[in-house]
Amino acid sequence: MKAIRTGATPSTLEALEYVDIDDAKAPGPGEIMVALKASSLNYHDYAVVRGMIPTPQGRIPMSDGAGEVTAVGDGVTEFSVGDSVVSTFFPEWLDGAPLSSAFTGVPGDGIDGYAREHVTASAASFTRAPTGFSHAEAATLTCAGVTAWRALFVDYSLKPGDTVLVQGTGGVSIFALPLAKA
Template identity: 50%
Template sequence: MRLVRLRAPGGLGNLDLVEEDPPQPGPGEVLVRIRACALNMRDDFAVQGKMPLADGRVPLSDGAGEVIALGDGVDALRPGDSVVSVFYPWWLGGDMTPSTRRDIPGESFDGFASEYVCMPAHAFTRAPAGYTHVEAASLTCTGVTAWRGLIVCGKVKPGDAVLVLGSGSVSLFALQFAKAAGARVIATSSDEQKLERLKRLGADAVINYKSVPDWGRKAKDLTGGRGVDHVIEVGGPATLAQSIVACRTGGHIALVGVLTGFAAEVSIPALFSNQIRISGISIGSRADQEDMIRAIESNRLKPVIDRHFPLQDIATAFAHYESRKHFGKVCLDV
């Protein structure tokens, strides 16, 4: 089988396409023929050597394919089932704990940049009916993050106002989930073409945050001065203050990203005087993913895919991802 291994200390030039024997499933495991993977920011951090990885690690946390064989004791899946990976294989449901957040594919053990993988059956869920493998691979990290931030923790309801920042994949999923829930969506970007695409995807109003630096106030004005009910906050330090301004009293901020850094000054009085709730979102559980997939099927939602590359062009795929010119998921065909 073909797979990619990352040589220490990382870097796109250290992604090696190699040939190895395929694994065999043990008790409780499934053998999956991976057909597609999706790239995420944490994958980029990993391959660039910005987080410690074992030499020779197989990268990528998001994969989809079909079940080929079952180990003893597996009865939830069958050969031929289309499946998609779970980001935290041991976080099955409920609240995250230190024990359930361990062992992330592509980090603490080998990931999905491989034609075949053997993992515990609970490391996968069934893919949405009618999805291609590329579409299914897009869900694991960004889809579940948007779902947990908006639906599980935010409890969005019809008539709510949702502010999504930028046009990254988490924001695109959140836009679609919010519209499916009957909410009104305000979206931001600094790119006029992307703003037009956000409107075509369903955004009710858009803001160019470069031409409107006080975009939090603008978002609040677009709600008649009430403020938004939810913010999908992907920027972090450079955007959090404006997200707070945009919120209504009692509003909710799903903090899901750190695109602008890791530390920020926050106005504590603005938070407690307005009773704003901030939820730190780190993907979600297997149960969250299954709930999301049922909602996707019921609402016939489709992810936004930018481009997909063959496995041997994984470095080119990461270079395209790092350019930030994409709109939607960057994926690999395996």
């Protein structure tokens, strides 16, 4: 299968390589295989490929991915073949304050990301894509959408009547607008 990998260390945009890699392995217990259909580019991904976030040479970048489940391992009950899914940015952070250990599992820097055709990963690495979203739309939720939601409702606890200043026109700002208005 095809993938994009970082080249020389420290990485540069010019050193990205489009390569053949081994096919994704069959899912084991608790894992799913996903045919990736879309990924979204965030500043995080730019920082990885520019070497601002250190990664090993050959890292597959892109922290956000969306696609279709093609195989399900034993014990997985929340997904079925054919489900549309979107990746999670912190697969190991389930609740509470983020632990520093959660950062080691961030796709695209701590582990290989989604700039490839297929991936086999823990079922916790994905969640169902919203109904009616294309794969391209769903792929934008992972980093930018959740960052905006967390800033407004976890870090701040936005309430009706609060005033919100949204600065810029990047992904986080664009998601913050409808979330704040709702």
